[in-house]
Amino acid sequence: MSSIDALLNNNKNPDHAMLEQALSRFASHPLFDQPDSFYCDSPYLRPVRPQDLREFNFDSVLALAELKQPSHLMAQRLLLNIYEQDLIFLPQQKKLHLEEFNAFYDEGLRGAGAAIRPMLERHVFGWLDSEVSVSGNWDVDTFKGYADEVLDRVARTPSALLDCIGNSRNPANAARFFLIQCAGDFLSEASAMARNVLGNFGPAQSELFKILIDEYGYGVAQKKHSVIFESLLAECGLNPAVHYYWQFYTATSLALINYFHYVSANHRHFFRYLGALFYTEASLALVTRAQAQAMRIAFGDTVDTLYFDEHAHIDVHHGKMAFEQLIRPVVLRYGNQVLPDIIRGFEEFRLLQDVADAELFAHVAWHDELSQWRPGPPPALPAGARSHPFHECRDDLSVTHVHGATELFAVDKGTLRLVCSPFTELNLSAGQHVVIPQGLLHGSVITSDHCSYTVTSLE
Amino acid sequence: MKITTLPLDSFNSLAVGARRYFLLQNGDKPVIAPSECPHRGGPLNLGRRKACGAKLVCPWHDNAYPTQSIERGALPAIRRCAEISIVTGNEDIRVWTELLPINQGQGACEDAA
Ligand code: FES
Ligand SMILES: [Fe+2]
Ligand SMILES: [Fe+2]
Secondary structure, eight states, rough: OHHHHHHHHHHTTHHHHHHHHHHHHHHTSGGGOOOSSSSSOOOOOOOOGGGGGOOTTTTTTOOGGGGHHHHHHHHHHHHHHHHHSSSOOOSSSOOOOOOHHHHOOHHHHHHHHHHHHHHHHHHTTTTTHHHHEESSOHHHHOOOHHHHHHHHHHHHHHHHHHHHHHHSSSHHHHHHHHOOOOOOOOTTTHHHHHTTTTSSSSSHHHHHHHHHHHHTGGGGGGSHHHHHHHHHHHHHTTTOOOTTTGGGOHHHHHHHHHHHHHHHGGGGHHHHHHHHHHHHHHHHHHOOOOOOOOHHHHHOOSOOOOOHHHHHHHHHHHHHHHHHHHHHHHHHHHHHHHHHHHHHHHHHHHHHHHHHHHHHHHHHHHHHHHTTTOOOOOOOTTOOOOEEEEEETTHHHHHHESSSSSSEEEEESSSEEEEETTTEEEEETTEEEEEEEETTOOEEEEOEEEEEEEEEEEO | OOOEEEEEOSSSSSEEETEEEEEETTTTTTTEEEEEEEEEBBBBGOOEEEEETTTTEEETTTTTEEHHHHHTTSBOEEEEEEEEEEEOOOOOOEEOOOOOGGTTTTTTTOOOO
16 A cells, blocks of 8 residues: 555544655645746646745644635645646647646646645635534525525626726726636636536436536537637637636635535535535626626727626526526435535535635736836834845746735845736836735746845734 | 524524524524424523533423424524524514523533533
């Protein structure tokens, strides 16, 4: 039995050292280590910043209020890499590097990922246990009544996304940043769903299969939702390659993708999956109209919004199918005992979606602020503020990351480029600074032979 | 059908039409439990905890009810962070706060050694 197998078979009392080893083995894999660009040219290159590992304790459970912590982002990146080793990715435009392909799907790497997965899942999703609970005497119609009311509220609430994009100083770039947040999911849309169609669970299985068929375009490539989304990205001036913008996914955007893998890869959570599926399909039918409208505000009336229009149409059906053909018959057949998890999944995904929206809006607001950046005097430092100096050479690249506290980023010598989104970059030189708020993505690349900069916590 | 959403700390009792309920704090899973004891209608909301909170004891004849079985008669509810949503029929709903011994000193266990 390999050491990894031993771990898997004995996860009640995992040998901590072995877990650490698996974590470091997975995270430090060359595919996930230092890249030479902010953009990922291969579907297998997915940097996670293994140099930060030492600072994190994935053994703990993050609270809702701690999702801006850097360990959240790293754990979500690691998890997506682990889950997506189950999916097939081949480059569409670029050439295939077979050694990268072999390395990404390598058995040893998969084993290390499988060993650390439960710990990472607990770290990033454990908080849902304490923020969502379901009690009392539910039946399927009470749940329907509750869900109708929630969805009705979604339908009546003006779109915050539309406001965010419409009120941005640069609606096109705000819309592009939104599309990038969607891309991690939509470019391999419904992959987690496919994890749930195997096995044998009666008529409901065939109903889920029908939804999957719609998502995958009935075997017609141009109808596949991910293909329609690729066209939208290209039309909006974005690169449609899978995970090209990997470094610009926020932690909570990753959480949306990973949640579906989490409840789908672990079939113990199948009933939670059904609830989350219902929420996402039914709410997409309602919000995609505003999303199409946001695209028109950003890119003009001629932009082809087929991706969102298709969902505004088909997800009306998917929402109904998810409830009437999946949830209702499953509850009738297996009893109200399965309802709490279904309701929980519905509510959890709704909460995750709200949290992800808030994080997206915070990023767009910061990008807007940075577009007005002018050199100025640095803010006063709090007493006893801790500073970290860095000395780097030309082209040294710091993979995008977040900080758990708001920080002052000041260049002491040389020049560098601070990259906060593909459309928000600041060229800073000696004596210039910028304040980086807690939890907002940024990276840097050195543009002079030598550069020194200092990062000081403002909290 | 009616959905009522309340901050968890804003109430601990409610009446739905003529029926009374109380907020039974139960770790991360608050329960909107019926106040009426299934035995002779005693005030369960004034009961006490037993077996480290796993049971509720009615003050009238000391019958002890497992929280789980109380939950079966509880109103369907979802807690999301600091709010709870309750699903009821279309009856009038009244909420108020009263002193509930049941939720005092939750950690204390009367039959612990
Ligand atoms: S009325 Fe409650 S025990 Fe008798
Ligand atoms: Fe779709
Ligand atoms: Fe759909």
